[in-house]
Amino acid sequence: MDEVVYDYLQEAFAFIYVINSSNAGGIQTDRLGRLMAVVNSKGQEQFDAKHQKGAAARAFSPQAAIFVCNKWDQVPQQEKEAVQKEQLRVLKRYWPGCTEDQVFQLSTLTAAKALHHDIMMDDFRLLLEGIEQLIPATLQNKLQVHYCWLEQFLSRILYKARALEANVASGKIKERQLLEREKRLKYAKSTGSTIIQDMKKKVEEKIKQGTKELGKLLGDPKTKEKVTSWSLADVPLGANYYQLDRMVQHEVLVRLEHLIMDWEEETGFFKATKSELEDMFHQALVKLENAIDSAETNVADDKTEDEVSNDNSAMHDVRARDVRLFIAQKATGVMSSLWVPLVFLKVLLQGPALRFVEIISMRENFKIAGKTTDQKDPKHQLAYLQRTSEKVLERFKDNSQLRKYVTTQMKQAQHVIESCERTVNEIIESNRQMVLQLRQDDRTSDEVKRALGQFKAAISHIHEDLCMFGAEHMRPFDYDAAQISIDEHPPIVSSYFSNIYKGKLNTKKVNAKVTVKSYVGTSEWSVRYMISEEKCLRGLQKSHIISFMGTSRAKHNGIPMLILEDMRQPIRKRFTSCKAHLPNPVVQRYLIDIAEGLKYLHKRGMVHLILSLDTVVEAADRKIKLTSACTPRCLKEPEDTDDLPKEYMYLSPKVLQGAVYDQAADMYSLGLMMWEMWNHKSISLPSTYTSITLDLLKTGVVKQNLPSPSMPAPAENWGHLMHSCLDSSIKIESYTYWLRAPKKQGPLETEV
Incomplete structure (x- = not known):
């Protein structure tokens, strides 16, 4: 059922989750957790597939959701404040990025009765206002993907047109110019490779550190007691050892997941790691931008400073780069001309510090060979539960399994690096091909201007209108x-x-x-x-x-x-x-x-x-x-x-x-x-x-x-x-x- 819901989410622009508040706060962590697991795993599969095909990837934003805590009238008055805090705490845990503004407490029955008498309850009015704000915000996220693609497409056309105009020369002068440009492209590629390697080393350091910290946590005797403790009440009646195996594997892994979540809430290790990687990626993207801009500016422009200043088109590079990041800035806090990596970086920023139920998805690695006996004595079964639990814990504590788990947490960061590396290579190769084309182009200045004049003017006009549209309608604001x-x-x-x-x-x-x-x-x-x-x-x-x-x-x-x-x-x-x-x-x-x-x-x-x-x-x-x-x-x-x-x-x-x-x-x-x-x-x-x-x-x-x-x-x-x-x-x-x-x-x- 969770996968059916997720398949629908791919076409949806918003998500409304209704909670039964009368049932101990109403949030069934296993159910919401399983849904989050499907969203994470399926979303990543789709994200990878789309990126490999060169399509625009879209992540489901945490802000594109509303949580309605229904039957609020059945919660005792003296418990409402405590229940409200607990609901928000659990939602933040299982739905990363959730804020208080996305959670609404009300009774739909009471609201319906009031509407029957032409009265709108305050809590119902707040919910309608939340939905009203949710719809344009989420549709805006979809529009931004198409806007960024179109803006990049137009800016690259203008860039190539300027490169053709700026490189009209002949003989030794032209060849000297092109050789200089090839030299700059090689330098940009070398610089980019160094930056990418530094990013990879940083992530690897964090993976090793995370593996070590989790090893300490799971090696604590208190952890073992929490994970492997059972009582006779936990033993299912009439269960055979095959059923006990399945129950132990699932329950121990759930306990480990919750234990690690509690540890994360207490220490904030993955949150701090995520923040540190974000800052490092921001700085790296700026360095990559500078390296690529240096090479591209040289390819597209061979004028003196005074000549550049008299040519309004020379500012298109700055405008294109700025407006593209003008849109992405709210999500990233950083400026970079690498549009594709910014998509991945946005996913990293929106994603949870600790990805949920990744341990459950690894349960195939922890299968324990069950006994063939059908001994159904509860005491024997209880002892079996404890022994099997210890085996599952020991297998998870293995360094290779811990590393696999931590690596899964760093998966989005690795996607950022892979995307940066792929994009830098594509940009460098594109410019290299352009240099080859410029070397073969023997047209005169007048011929180039006649061929590009009206076309470039039309594209420039469209691009300027698009930039104005982006500044006035597409960009996010920090304050209303x-x-x-x-x-x-x-x-x-x-x-x-x-x-x-x-x-x-x-x-x-x-x-x-x-x-x-x-x-x-x-x-x-x-x-x-x-x-x-x-x-x-x-x-x-x-x-x-x-x-x-x-x-x-x-x-x-x-x-x-x-x-x-x-x-x-x-x-x-x-x-x-x-x-x-x-x-x-x-x-x-x-x-x-x-x-x-x-x-x-x-x-x-x-x-x-x-x-x-x-x-x-x-x-x-x-x-x-x-x-x-x-x-x-x-x-x-x-x-x-x-x-x-x-x-x-x-x-x-x-x-x-x-x-x-x-x-x-x-x-x-x-x-x-x-x-x-x-x-x-x-x-x-x-x-x-x-x-x-x-x-x-x-x-x-x-x-x-x-x-x-x-x-x-x-x-x-x-x-x-x-x-x-x-x-x-x-x-x-x-x-x-x-x-x-x-x-x-x-x-x-x-x-x-």
Whole structure:
């Protein structure tokens, strides 16, 4: 019957399990456990079969279930709280991922009688609300599989089209380019193999550790007593030894299963192991992504940085990768371009820390040869039960059997590794075949553009629409809009791209002051910027970077908002609200904190984007923190280029001319901030200029018209560091060195 139910589950999008609460809590652990065993084993078989065929695999989500504890009116009032806690404990044990919101206690008989009189009971209303939320959430999970496949398909088409366009050359130049690409692909393959081997070693270490820990547990005399103890009441009347064998094998293995579950609840070994493997896999996937992206970027692009910055299509790689992970992020907490491994990783995350009834499925290994005698004396049968139980226990305690059991628990982790290995090889081979094709392609640049022009434009348009759809409708949110209240007047930080407001977060577990970052506009650029910033902030843990708490949907435009830690004010107010100048040590501390934050970002290949005294804040804990983090990118040119917002004055002329906003652009903005901190004034254009225009800023007018300071510098080397930043001739590592050691002798070293 369990297999019949599971076969139906494959077509179902939700699962409702009704429990008879009047019967000792109502949860029959054997029945629910057997169903979970079938779901685990059958689901894995189907998952493996689909993956081998290249089809999209789908796991039944633990959240796609509701548990209805019926006949609640028959539970004594004084016992309801205890029964409710026990029901939730058992459900969490046998249905991993179950939460309190999925469990409903009610009496259907009472609810039906009330409805007959046009009255809806509160408990029945809560159940209907739970079902109402269950249906769209589970259908969304199905839609995500198809969305991710289509997004990946379109992004790979665009990638290949760009590769063809970027590799139109002839003779020795083209061959040199292709040889360099082959070299990068070999390096990526070697790096990927090393990462995969490290993952395998880690899992093997955990298998050995788990085998050792279980060996200690089963070797304890108390364990033996619990597993092999019987009484005359346990002896079935009229049973022969064949029947006793079957009963012993089943009962001992069930006892072992429950014993290991109790041990897991007490020690949390498998839970901690699962968490540790998840963290390790997250880091490994990021490394694999970087290795593959490095190779693929080289294959698809042979332009200089300035040429890339002028080509909007160069950002499709970033958008494709970000949006794909935008969908998977809730389940994985990690960003990676390896879509197939993420499916396996999602199963690993959703799966139980300890897989249920795996021991029962191994019972064929514990068959004991029964006696031929038909001795039916209860005392002899009791002794036989005890002896046979000890034999079953001893066989399970065998190191090979324990290892097999622990390996079964690690099965999903091994599938992640196998999928990563398979996917990396497929991507490398795909790029190798592309290099061979590019070597044979002798078309001219005009011929390639004519062949790809309209096709690439059409695919790009479809892909952009798909990305917008994914950002607005497909992505999961950490908090409901109703849980966030925003004080929109005035914003703490206001810019052309985003605003940061004071707010409050109210959930069952959290009631705290926060700040909310809302993005201006609903353009594709705004979505990509938000995606990149969310991706970066989720993975950052640094005292000088604002803490990221989650996301919620903006009510006015549907674009996700970022929920950040509470802030006091931008540090510009510290320089403008005081009648007297801030003491030099305070100014130096501010600058050191800003530099440490930038150093942390730059070391990870990120930038701040629009860095000024307005976007650096004093948090609630009074620490100085940066409020942005994203990957280097081209900025969107404003619609009105004749009257720009003031924040454009902090952008370097190169960025305004179309170059990528990179780490040097952050250093340029830092140089302007140093001038403001030195003079306690805001940068401004001479009075001869009536408005801030894009053409004017491109000429470098801000840097050229900075007045000479009228007071001593806050620290030695301050002026040298400021000019080095404005000239983009120093990196953040050297900057922080000289900032912290201003009294060192010798000339200030800069880098071109």
